[in-house]
Amino acid sequence: MAILHGNWLLKNQNGCLFIWGETWRSPRVNLALNDSLEIPLHPLAMTLLELSEWLGSQNIPIANFIQQPQVAVASTGRTRKAASTSEMTLPTHLEIIALPTYISDISQKSDREKPAIFPVHSASFGLETDSPQYLQPWRVEGFCLNPAQAVKFLAAVPLNATKGEDALLGGDLRFWSQVARWSLDLISRCKFLPTIKRQSDGSTLAKWQVLLDSAVDGTRLEKFSANMPLVCRTYQEGLG
Template identity: 25%
Template sequence: MFVVHGHWLLPTQPEEQGCFLLWAETSTARKPKRPRGKMPVHPFAAPLEQLHEVLRPLVPLPEDASSVPFSLLLPAVKTLPLPSWQLVHDWNELADAKPTGLQRVRLEGLGLQATAALHFLTALPAPEELPPHLALGDSLTFWSTVARFVLELLAGQRYIPGIEQVGTQTFQARWRPVFDRPEDATRLAQLLRSMPAATRACLPADLKG
């Protein structure tokens, strides 16, 4: 079984754009052992080749999607990250385990630029339309809902130009959404309240700490 997750990797420098990252847990991995080191590799993340094979029949992936290293801060038992609740596995020691803390782990994700990510997220099938061996993680489901909301704002031309300060002496042009309709403001508030903790767990691979 595979559970596919999605995270926005935010830029760390003004000249960077960031990207949307896809990765998957797999229950076909070997029985996970407790990883060692300050930032070990995620023990049951699927290789990117498998991720391609899983997603290709469902949603077209852009040809320029590339491998991007990143890290996640995940609930863990000591140093062993816990699987997401959707993953069906036979790892008895993790079946009813409770987290004892957080562990930062390294991964390789499939990176999509913003426009490609919007196309991907709005094209994802509904959970009930997925094959039985595949599930969407909470983070990917959340960002898919956000993407559909963004598409509605774009179609309704509910955005305005703006200027954002980046650094001490740099300014960049930005399009800003306009939530002047009560129903849009309500949806935004609902999305903020429902944001999964996993959406805030993504960090650059080389970020110290």
């Protein structure tokens, strides 16, 4: 069983939607107290090859939403794009994201035993457990979509991939997919106003501000706020 996830990464004006995949396998990671402080790879995260092949098998061509470099044709001087997804070299990223994690109780371990951490599989979210969960940073491989690419991708996600026991999308992507569709609806109805925001360095930045001046849109915002998954409320800056 594989599940697709999306985390917004805040990087000043270069924020992106980070797409990564999760699968079933052994989640245990042993940590020696005297080992290096390098952040470990997420044991449940798909490798880039696994993620690319799985996206293709599910007819989710993420390459269609990432601008590809032009390939020069020497004989004519014209340019062309790669003919197929398999010929494309997608820009990949290794990011650090904080995810719910179980950490074994060090006080109950012998001197020979190393503490272990277990990332929580998203399929188990909401299940009752006696073990406390912590936000642990993990290194994860995936693809980054800028805001414009992210909106196109989220709007194109098939709705039948978000329901049932065999849902392909995690709660984070299901939520952002619905928000993206609502955002496009607001844009089509011209529900936005220009604003100017002063930055910490004294400069100013022109932005568009959403205009929610109807009871319907106000109620919809309240529902989205009430149903936002916890993972969507966690951001970290300066990582990755």
